[in-house]
Amino acid sequence: MIELLSPAGSPEAVIAAVQNGADAVYMGMGNYNARRGAKNFTDEEYERAVRYCHIRGCKVYVTLNTLVNDREVEDALAAARIASETGTDGIIIQDLGLAAAVRQYLPDIPLHASTQMSIHNLAGVEAAAELGMTRAVLARELSLEQIRYITQNSPIETEVFVHGALCFCHSGQCYMSALIGQRSGNRGMCAQPCRMQYSLGGRMDDYPLSLKDNCLVDRLQELEDAGVACLKIEGRMKRPEYTAITTKIYAKALKEHRQPTPEEMADLERAFSRQGFTQGYFNGDREDMFGVRGEADRDTEQLFDQARKGYAEGELRRVPVHFYTVAEKGQPIRAIAFDDDGHKAVAAGRVPEKARGQGLTPSYLTDQMFKTGGTPYNVVENKAQTDPGLFLPAAAINELRRSLVAELSEQRGRPPKRRVGTIPAKPKGSAPGVDPAMIFQVLTAEQLTPELAALHPRYLYVPVTVMNEYFDLLEPFEEQGTIPVAVLPRVITDEEEPYVREMLEKLFDFGINEALVGNLGHAMLAKNVGMRIRGDFGLNVFNSLSMEMVRQAGFSSATASFELRIAQIRDLSKTLDTEMIVYGRLPLMVSDQCVIRHSSGRCTCATPAQMSDRMGAVFPVVKEFGCRNVIYNAHKLYLADKAQDLYGAGLWGMRMMFTTESPRECLEVAKVYLGQSDYQPNVLTRGLYYRGVE
Numbered sequence: 001m002i003e004l005l006s007p008a009g010s011p012e013a014v015i016a017a018v019q020n021g022a023d024a025v026y027m028g029m030g031n032y033n034a035r036r037g038a039k040n041f042t043d044e045e046y047e048r049a050v051r052y053c054h055i056r057g058c059k060v061y062v063t064l065n066t067l068v069n070d071r072e073v074e075d076a077l078a079a080a081r082i083a084s085e086t087g088t089d090g091i092i093i094q095d096l097g098l099a100a101a102v103r104q105y106l107p108d109i110p111l112h113a114s115t116q117m118s119i120h121n122l123a124g125v126e127a128a129a130e131l132g133m134t135r136a137v138l139a140r141e142l143s144l145e146q147i148r149y150i151t152q153n154s155p156i157e158t159e160v161f162v163h164g165a166l167c168f169c170h171s172g173q174c175y176m177s178a179l180i181g182q183r184s185g186n187r188g189m190c191a192q193p194c195r196m197q198y199s200l201g202g203r204m205d206d207y208p209l210s211l212k213d214n215c216l217v218d219r220l221q222e223l224e225d226a227g228v229a230c231l232k233i234e235g236r237m238k239r240p241e242y243t244a245i246t247t248k249i250y251a252k253a254l255k256e257h258r259q260p261t262p263e264e265m266a267d268l269e270r271a272f273s274r275q276g277f278t279q280g281y282f283n284g285d286r287e288d289m290f291g292v293r294g295e296a297d298r299d300t301e302q303l304f305d306q307a308r309k310g311y312a313e314g315e316l317r318r319v320p321v322h323f324y325t326v327a328e329k330g331q332p333i334r335a336i337a338f339d340d341d342g343h344k345a346v347a348a349g350r351v352p353e354k355a356r357g358q359g360l361t362p363s364y365l366t367d368q369m370f371k372t373g374g375t376p377y378n379v380v381e382n383k384a385q386t387d388p389g390l391f392l393p394a395a396a397i398n399e400l401r402r403s404l405v406a407e408l409s410e411q412r413g414r415p416p417k418r419r420v421g422t423i424p425a426k427p428k429g430s431a432p433g434v435d436p437a438m439i440f441q442v443l444t445a446e447q448l449t450p451e452l453a454a455l456h457p458r459y460l461y462v463p464v465t466v467m468n469e470y471f472d473l474l475e476p477f478e479e480q481g482t483i484p485v486a487v488l489p490r491v492i493t494d495e496e497e498p499y500v501r502e503m504l505e506k507l508f509d510f511g512i513n514e515a516l517v518g519n520l521g522h523a524m525l526a527k528n529v530g531m532r533i534r535g536d537f538g539l540n541v542f543n544s545l546s547m548e549m550v551r552q553a554g555f556s557s558a559t560a561s562f563e564l565r566i567a568q569i570r571d572l573s574k575t576l577d578t579e580m581i582v583y584g585r586l587p588l589m590v591s592d593q594c595v596i597r598h599s600s601g602r603c604t605c606a607t608p609a610q611m612s613d614r615m616g617a618v619f620p621v622v623k624e625f626g627c628r629n630v631i632y633n634a635h636k637l638y639l640a641d642k643a644q645d646l647y648g649a650g651l652w653g654m655r656m657m658f659t660t661e662s663p664r665e666c667l668e669v670a671k672v673y674l675g676q677s678d679y680q681p682n683v684l685t686r687g688l689y690y691r692g693v694e
Contacts, residue, residue: 166212241303577653
């Protein structure tokens, strides 16, 4: 049976979800979940919530799906232990190092790969399985065909978002909120800059990054037929009434194997939508996916009032149970209750008296035992036998029934016994050489000039598409001893994989032996071709344990997250070569949406677009592989005057990332970092290396 998973951002939302038919709920605990702005749960509230859910046959997953730094690992593991000891059915996790630590420390609790891990192809699911995950939450951008292919070939369960907000950027790859306002989406503090107003092409568009909400309530059977294990509703930041309404409609559609009614669709829109809903990604049609949230009206409040009354008044969620009661002369009345999950409760009451009139009958006993109203139980089978001539007052039978129900609830709510292992120690790294490698990364063929080659970079990072088409431009660099590295796109779907593999094979035959990879799902693609792999920033290496996991995955180097402070990068245990981006426009978003086309009404991918915010900051928008777009920061990261800090950070390599710069500017910037010029670009930033993120 496919699972319906509902959001619970508060204790009230747990009740709303459970009472309206959720098979499972997911909630946050502490500061290590991707919705830190939700009410979330204290340890005591969480324990009560898990018990409440389990008694009613509902599973519970906890979200520990943010990046954690070295100092936070122990606290995050403490939260994971509480989750395990309270009987949580699974932990949703993003951070590679934290995942490995939880697996060692709490080996019995299932782990689910968060959508923040950017899993968008079968290889990504396989990589998650190798990490010990039992379920992978797939990227929201996938079509039904892509979901079906992944699921039917997956070694673990898959989970798909079916309702709620769509991020403009691929989850786990959005750095806009962090770089603009120090509120990291990867740390659960996204300020939702994609919902703001921006100017495109010189005019103020409405909201060019704001997508409508996803709604697949009429496509559930297709997902079930595809083999998806879990259907997920987004919305831990939304009101409990929203959870109640969406859960009820989806649960009915699933269990009754039917399409939603027009009235139900209207209720979904009133509960929350952004100018209606979209199925654009699911259908493989990205047109008409944009919309903004309107103001709630009186009809919405009335709908919420009705929903609140529904889950607040009595038990709508009833677990089927079986009762068997025996009343014998001279013996305490006894009863057994059992459910369909293997739990069994036994209770005994008073010794029956001799009847003065009509005595106990089996039908009278069953009538009394049927009275489970107000409890989470529905008696589906009820048998009784009694010796003749016995009497018990109704209060005694009611007390027996209450004892039986209490014992059954105690068993259903009792957490399983799980092993506790050891907390992994911080790995020991090796000291790098005193002379970090100079790495140039280019975006276009025009930037590959002989003058840049003459500066003798140790490594040259070039997009695989550019390297494939303009391979001869690498010759001046190779003559200087520079090692070219093919940069893989951050998103490669299963349909795109053969084309990328073909390019890599061609380049390998030409002598290119290394690839820069920013997604675990792409690692085997490059390794199978025969290339060494280096880790890009998309892996979100945020702590020493993650660094070690990247090493164990076969990478020869890793890029420290640019959301870390430089002091944190210095303190990382560098178990493999570690590089840091020290110059350039940092990428804010990578999206399957084409901002360029949305701006001009036509494809003009050869010419980067510009997007401006209300403060006048200008963000370049550049075409990415697969007709995707990358939005770059308005300000250029500049650290050439911070040489002492850079050389003290224990780096193997320092990367200059050239994006929209002209060939001349690339040359001048590189000379500055080599100490050969005093040139200084305009519109500069220190990034997050000195400010850090929340």
